[in-house]
Amino acid sequence: MAKKILITGAAGFLGSHLCDRFIAEGFHVIAMDNLITGDLKNIEHLTGNKNFEFHHHDVTKFVHVPGKLDYILHFASPASPIDYLKIPIQTLKVGSLGTLHCLGLAKEKNARILIASTSEVYGDPLVHPQDEEYYGNVNTIGPRGVYDEAKRFQESITMAYHRFHHLETRIARIFNTYGPRMRLNDGRVIPxxxxxxxxxxxxxVFGDGSQTRSFCYVDDQVEGIYRLLLSDFSDPVNIGNPEEISILDFAKEIIRLTGTDQKIVFQELPKDDPMQRQPDITRARKVLGWEPKVSREEGMKITYDYFRGMSPEELDKREHKDFSEHIRR
Incomplete structure (x- = not known):
């Protein structure tokens, strides 16, 4: 009988790729999403697969899955600045209540759970590159704090369940990831x-463009998450690509890739925007035998081809979802 896995945030960019991977590995995937930022188009190709089912549900409410459950991947959360600045309360709730409900379900089912943390737990780091022992430099009351602190609390409650209830838990600290199915205008650098x-x-380009990022192609990210889930390691693990580039240099790469002749214009740097972002993946290499394989040149070509295939209407579309219902909660 196929192992059963619940994936929250399954209609999102990363969640949908995880659905694909676990279906390919022979799992029965229970996909869950409230579709605030997710899109059913990302998983519609799985419709009709006997090992796939979709539940339209908000994990900030009680989560119930009938029958046996072996694994949980908790990936439900806004992940882009546009989203979490529009829906700050919902962002905090999915990191707290949503995580609590998923941990409770894991305890009930005796299932192993992996939670999607983020490099944002390091804030605007004073240590470079960032390893898992670094506690971070986070402005708790700044605009980005709703996302950063949601993820930091998520890690804390997960470790509490691990220590107090002896629950099998895994924590992936995910660095900038890119690839097909990203939303074009969600505020992240590449799209x-x-x-x-x-x-x-x-x-x-915000600021003078000297701030750095490290971009990991989605297939590499999924491989790291897959290995971490099946490992016996419970402390946080950085999953990302340590190849660092400045935003200004990356903008120049995009112009060369697209063959366009646009200018680069500069705007004021947003508050608390991290100046450096580069993962130390020593732990992932040692514990998981993992490191990224896809070069930025190769991954960006695939990603650009995906976006280039969009219709003019899709390219002109701006993010306009009505979040008011969720803001009121």
Whole structure:
């Protein structure tokens, strides 16, 4: 009988790729999403698969899954600045109440749970590169704090369940990930730059562009998460690509990739925007035998081809979801 896994946030960018991977590995996937930021188009190709089922549900409410459950991947959360700045309360709730409900379900089912943390737990780091022993430099009351602190609390309650209830838990600290199915205008660097280039707009760089990021292709990210879930390691593990690049240099790469001749324009740096972001993946290499394999050149070509295949209407679309119902809660 196939192992059963619940994946929350399953209609999102990363969640949908995880659904694909676990289906391919022979698991029965129970996908769950409230579709605030997710999109059913990301998982519609799995409809009709006997090992796939979808539940439209908000994990900040009680979560019930009938029958046996072997694993849980908790990936439900807004992940882009546009989203968590629009729905700050919902972001905090899914990191706290949503995680509590998933941990409670894991305890009830005696299932192993992996929670999706983030490099944002390091805030604007004073240590470079960032390893898992670094506690971070986070502004708890700044605009980004709703996301950063939701994830930091998520890690704390997960370790509490691990220590107090002896629950099998795993924590993935995910660094910038990219690939097909990203939302074009969600505020993240790669889709923002590609969208501007494809629309013939100038590329917007915040600050002077000296801030750095490290981009991991989605297939590499999924492989790291898969290995971590099946490992016997309960402390946090950085999953990301340590190849670092400045935002300004990356904007120039996008212009070369797209063959466009846009200018680069500069705007004020958002508050608490991290100046450096690079994972130390020593632990992932040692514990999981994992490191990224896909070069940025290769991954970006695949990603650009995905966005280039969009219709003019899709390219012109701006994020306009009505979050008011969730803001009121």
């Amino acid at each position: 923002a730059f590609i969208g501007q280039a494809l629309r013939g707009e100038d590329l917007t």
